[in-house]
Amino acid sequence: MSSRLAVLPRAGQTIARNVKQLLVLDSSFNPPHLAHFSLLKRALEHAPLESPSAVLLMYATRNADKGSKGQEDTDNRLALIQAFSTSVARDLHEQTYICLTQEPFFKDKFEALREYLPQASQTYIVGYDTFVRILDGKYYPDRDLKAALSGFFAKGRLVCALRQGDSWGDYDAQRQHVERIRSGKEGGIPAGWGDAIEVMTLANDEGMGVSSTAVREAVKTGDTGTLERLVLPEVREVIATRGLYTPQFPPLLRSHVLACSYSAWHPLFRHISPRVRIIRNLPRAFIGYLDEDGLMLPQDKPRPPPRLQEISSESSFEDEGFSEVDPTEAFAELHQEITSLIGELGGSVVPKLNWSSPRDAVWISADRTLRCRDPSDIYLLLKSSDFINHDLGGHAFENCVDDRSALRPEEVELVLKKWFDVRPSLEFRCFVLDKRLKAISQRDPNPYDFLGARRGEIVGLAKRLFEDELVPKLSLDNFAFDIYVSPAFDKVWLMDISPCARSTDGLLFSWPELLTLQGDDVELRLVDEHAVMASHPQFSAHQVPYDLVDGSDGRTVAEFAEEFQRRLASAAIDDAHDDESRGQS
Helix, strand or coil: CCCCEEECCECCECCCCCCCEEEEEECCCCCCCHHHHHHHHHHHHHCCCCCCEEEEEEEECEECCCEECCHHHHHHHHHHHHHHHHHHHHHHCCCEEEEEECCCCHHHHHHHHHHHCCCCEEEEEEEHHHHHHHCCHHHCHHHCHHHHHHHHHHHCEEEEECCCECCCECHHHHHHHHHHHHCCCCCCCCHHHHHHEEEECCCHHHCCCCCHHHHHHHHHHCCHHHHHHHCCHHHHHHHHHHCCCCCCCCCCCHHHHHHCCHHHHHHHCHHHCCCEEEECCCCHHHHHHHHCCCCCCCCCCCCCCCCCCCCCCCCCCCCCCCCCCCHHHHHHHHHHHHHHHHHHCCCCEEEECCCCCCHHHHHHCCCCCCCECCHHHHHHHHHHCCCHHHHHCCCCCCCCCCCCCCCCCCCCCEEEEECCCCCHHHEEEEEEECCEEEEEEECCCCCCHHHHHHHHHHHHHHHHHHHHHHHHHCCCCCEEEEEEECCCCCCEEEEEEEECCCCCCCCCCCHHHHHCCCCCCCEEECCCCCCCCCCCCCCHHHHCCHHHHHCCCCCCHHHHHHHHHHHHHHHHHHHHHHHHHHHHC
């Protein structure tokens, strides 16, 4: 085995030593994409390999111009190539192996592979940019191309895949250059070498003009359509699971998250925020109540009327002497304090914890809002919310790069905001990156015609609040803040502050977009009046019972519906059998 090169086993089997032909795709595979696959497919269709043969996906761990690559980069690249090789072997029906080499120069790769498999002829598929470098004298001793490459052109072949690009010219210019080489009209390149050079172009649906750079840009911007069109599923999965090419969030520290806790920032901006009361260090009994399953409310809370169907007075569910325990007995002082504070704030409040509000649970409230008139309304929203689990369930600090030993906050706080009738059309989220206001998104998912004419005023109010209030007082470089603009567009209130993390909703932006925004202008996004609006309510995904989701097993809607009906029928039969058994006992 050559110390300069290694061919990795495939499915536990090493490459046959008697292989006659090798089709080598020499690339950086950063990442592999449709054009790589199509080049192999076209080459095999044009000149089928003589058995025994193999396809080699060659990757150099050193670059002729850039030097050695780091271990993490090499590991990620290898995972991508392994996924790609699985697709090639399956779809093109060829023995496919990964070839790793430390040799950055083409001549040395060829010689190392000839040492490893001396009987095999070698055909290399290379992009036009690599083709140019292969025939560039600066990469060889004394710039002597003949001495360096005569051995290859005597036994090997080059398939040059034309590549559209500003730095390489268009296809016609590239083809003319190759033809000059083949005819011996390029200085220092023997005309006879042209017999070992072929030119290949791809059709549009084969990935013509696709580059790894374009694929990486699609990942950065969250362009899933382009990724699905240009990248094979196995490779997409590696990109997603390893988080490759995705813009990295600024390092998030525990102190950053704590600075966004309501009680941390509100005292600084009390004059531009709604009236609130904050109950800090909530008792463990209350936190346990919020954590536990079930929806037991205080006994003094009127029960909601039955839904879906009336329960007959002759029902078997009549009172048999069982009395529920009032859950507030375990935190009676807190219950009374909440009652008192609701009164102080005018009789109606909006609840939240340190960072999260139960916006996803409005569906369970009587008026489909966050308005709470008594403590039971607050408990109902908090216990019905998945978002609240972010604060209570150990998720608050999970994206921090420093101290993750305690993912739950040491102190859980209940924030009660004075209720006022907010116009959803005037709520916006603003994004700050590197101490600069970069973007503003409309919060409500519905279009409002009048907002378009108010763009300048919205941006101006947000910038004024940011520059005059937040910059001098808030010691954060990266964060998001929510604002409410007055109906007269003459005032703005600070509603909330959130960390720059995946847990913060980008709304009309994707986080890859936000993290790669260029320029000094603030981009405001409003819901387009021509956009296709979802027919389901906002946060409707949080209204689906978990047992139904768990039972879906990834099936289609029709398959799931059929299975669900089957389970209902089966349950009914089981119930009937149980009733019959009880009657016989």
